Amino acid sequence: MQSSSPSETYASTMSEHVGRFYDHFAAVTDSFDATIHFGYWDEPGQAADGPGSLGEAMHRLTDEVIRRLRPAEGAAVLDVGCGLGGPAVRIATKAPVNVTGISVSAEQVRLANELAESQNLADRLSFHHADVLRLPFEDASFDAAFALESLIHVPDRAGALAEIRRVLRPGGRLVATDHFERAAFSAEQQALLDRYAGMLLLAPLVGIEEYLTVLRGSGLRFEEASDITERTLRDSFLLIAESERSRRAAPDFAGPASPEGYDPADLADLGQLGYLLFSAVRPD
Numbered sequence: 001m002q003s004s005s006p007s008e009t010y011a012s013t014m015s016e017h018v019g020r021f022y023d024h025f026a027a028v029t030d031s032f033d034a035t036i037h038f039g040y041w042d043e044p045g046q047a048a049d050g051p052g053s054l055g056e057a058m059h060r061l062t063d064e065v066i067r068r069l070r071p072a073e074g075a076a077v078l079d080v081g082c083g084l085g086g087p088a089v090r091i092a093t094k095a096p097v098n099v100t101g102i103s104v105s106a107e108q109v110r111l112a113n114e115l116a117e118s119q120n121l122a123d124r125l126s127f128h129h130a131d132v133l134r135l136p137f138e139d140a141s142f143d144a145a146f147a148l149e150s151l152i153h154v155p156d157r158a159g160a161l162a163e164i165r166r167v168l169r170p171g172g173r174l175v176a177t178d179h180f181e182r183a184a185f186s187a188e189q190q191a192l193l194d195r196y197a198g199m200l201l202l203a204p205l206v207g208i209e210e211y212l213t214v215l216r217g218s219g220l221r222f223e224e225a226s227d228i229t230e231r232t233l234r235d236s237f238l239l240i241a242e243s244e245r246s247r248r249a250a251p252d253f254a255g256p257a258s259p260e261g262y263d264p265a266d267l268a269d270l271g272q273l274g275y276l277l278f279s280a281v282r283p284d
């Protein structure tokens with residue numbers, strides 16, 4: 001029997017933890033059209049519009065990804081870390097493409113397939129329980145891929161990007177969002193980040209230069225990277241905190257949508273925590 005290396009064991013343990021985390025929160029994170037990511041605003045400082053604006057802002061981020069992905073008619077698109085299926089439904093509603101989603105949460109996969117059925121999209125959307133580090137697909141089987149806020153949980157980004165490259169056809173594009181380290185953290189800021197990274201199972205952060213080196217090393221040709229921190233994180237953290245407070249105050253409160261002790265507002269002013277939107281192409 002072949003034994004696993006310590007880094008393989010760490011990666012698969014992390015994937016299992018992340019899967020259980022999202023299984024646990026699957027039923028209660030469904031409040032924004034089955035979408036679980038940060039919102040996007042053209043102008044920062046829109047949080048004053050109230051929590052009602054968060055759902056729209058989340059869709060705007062999905063649209064920023066779709067705009068860069070530019071899938072051709074009939075394209076086979078891989079959704080890496082599909083969550084509850086909201087972004088895949090949005091892309092399949094806007095473009096005549098077929099989307100295959102994967103998540104390490106079996107419960108998310110079940111709900112995402114239910115969503116596809118209920119939207120009469122099951123002929124073009126399917127969701128599977130799988131890890132980005134071991135994609136159960138043939139080489140060169142997708143025309144395009146997107147990873148909306150899923151790499152944030154994957155410490156082996158190089159391994160994940162190499163797997164995505166493997167399943168993309170030559171010329172196929174990946175569009176993804178991820179956290180990165182925007183500037184060095186003070187000891188106090190690092191302690192705050194570490195506490196939340198532990199609760200939310202975030203992978204360690206790397207700076208932008210290191211990130212792009214890993215990306216190039218995976219064999220993908222880097223196209224574009226935008227630091228969209230100002231347009232996403234602060235307003236989202238404030239609105240998510242507000243929305244969580246109103247959920248808790250509601251008479252039919254069904255349990256928190258995030259770990260106990262997590263107050264997203266604490267992270268709103270942590271400017272060192274960055275949010276990156278990038279695209280890359282498999283050259284050959």
Ligand SMILES: C[S@@+](CC[C@H](N)C(=O)[O-])C[C@H]1O[C@@H](n2cnc3c(N)ncnc32)[C@H](O)[C@@H]1O
Nearest residue numbers: 035036037081082083103104131132148150153
């Ligand atoms: C923040 S949610 C984003 C969900 C979805 N992309 C969205 O935008 O609504 C993170 C997703 O990444 C998935 N994920 C995390 N690590 C993964 C891994 N190693 N392989 C596949 N999916 C993973 C989680 O299961 C979850 O579905």
